Amino acid sequence: MQLFYAILFFISFLLLSLMCLLFKRGNLKDKRLPPGSMGWPYIGETLKLYTQNPNTFFSTRQKGYGDIFKTHILGCPCVMISSPEAAKIVLVSQANLFKPTYPPSKEMMIGPEAIFFHQGDYHSRLKKLVQASFLPSAIRGSVSEIEKIVLRLVSSWENTTINTLNEMKKFAFDVAIISAFGGRSDLETEGIKHLYNCLEKGYNSMPLDLPGTPFRKAKKARKLLNERIKKMIKRRRESQKKGGGLLGVLLESKDHKFNNLSDSQVADNIIGVIFAAHDTTASVLTWILKYLHDNKEVLEAVTREQEKIRWAVKEENRGLRWDDTRRMPLTNRVCSFKFPQYWYIYDHCQTLHSDPPRTPHTKY
Ligand code: HEM
Helix, strand or coil: CHHHHHHHHHHHHHHHHHHHHHCCCCCCCCCCCCCECCCECCCECHHHHHHCCHHHHHHHHHHHHCCEEEEEECCEEEEEECCHHHHHHHHHHCHHHCCCCCCHHHHHHHCCCCHHHCCHHHHHHHHHHHHHHHCHHHHHHHHHHHHHHHHHHHHCCCCCCCCHHHHHHHHHHHHHHHHHHCCCCHHHHCCHHHHHHHHHHHHCCCCCCCCCCHHHHHHHHHHHHHHHHHHHHHHHHHCCCCCCHHHHHHHHCECCCCCECCHHHHHHHHHHHHHHHHHHHHHHHHHHHHHHHHCHHHHHHHHHHHHHHHHHHHHCCCCCCHHHHCCCHHHHHHHCCCCCHHHHHCCCHHHHHCCCCCCHHHCC
């Protein structure tokens, strides 16, 4: 089977190379373009990016070409930037010249009607709805449920070695589910986690739509996920109450002509937001734990703060409450990485975040 794919790939590659030789690809000799390599015809440097650690891919090019370099990924000519000055131009001072886009394979995987792929009125409407569902005040009522998630997770770590990122993903996923659906109903969320895992693997893999590839598996998972969410939507639309969480908010929403969002619009956004919320949050939490581990003084101070609250909770024989979470100034400061707006644009923001001369404010 693998040999078959190799041959198929080789033939496609030859054909594409021939096409690219016949049709001139833009004016890539233009001296004003940033330095860098556009790789092979059509596939560009996609294979290189997917077959090595992304950090290595970026850092070798950064060393060779500087903070701004050109490349070609997933069928798109790209300029990669890793200097705050350039990022500021793209995102702030000249932001009107740029439009946020995603490769078509990623758009198809998340759902074309999700917020990420839109601008204008539809985008603003969704942004307001999503923000409202994820505000700290919106999760006020979920403190005890989140506490249960944490306690369950922490007790599963006893006498075993864990992979921090994987555990943070479990945590962030369960919390994202609460925010998306307004609570954890096993009936509604059963099986969704497994489908998300498949979706995530395919999303981050080479978009080869062939039997057995992570991409093909992710497409199947996406279809099943869609069916499940649509069933939930139907159940909620039929009942008098639209329910809580982002799903409830999306179902209630009406535009200025009193039109509801369609089932596909609701489903694509639920799938997309859970996707956007869980991996990113898990990754930030993992970095927080790493930096706490590396900064013993801060770790001790945060532990003292947490122990004080734990002691009060135990003393009063109760669970964690919202007001307890407001009495963690140091913990909150540690968790609030300063993410200036312009940081968000990097595909490889990790390089920037861990570069001390450039980011002194990430130090505690
Ligand atoms: C610390 C964790 C997070 C990081 C690092 C992060 C990072 C990002 C980045 C880089 C973008 C793309 C911005 C752009 O294309 O202009 C984005 C967009 C988005 N993220 Fe996050 N994210 C995080 C947490 C979350 C959470 C918890 C949610 C839950 C609602 C979320 C929902 C979204 C949405 C809805 C968008 C699209 C915004 C728009 O199109 O206006 N993210 N995020």
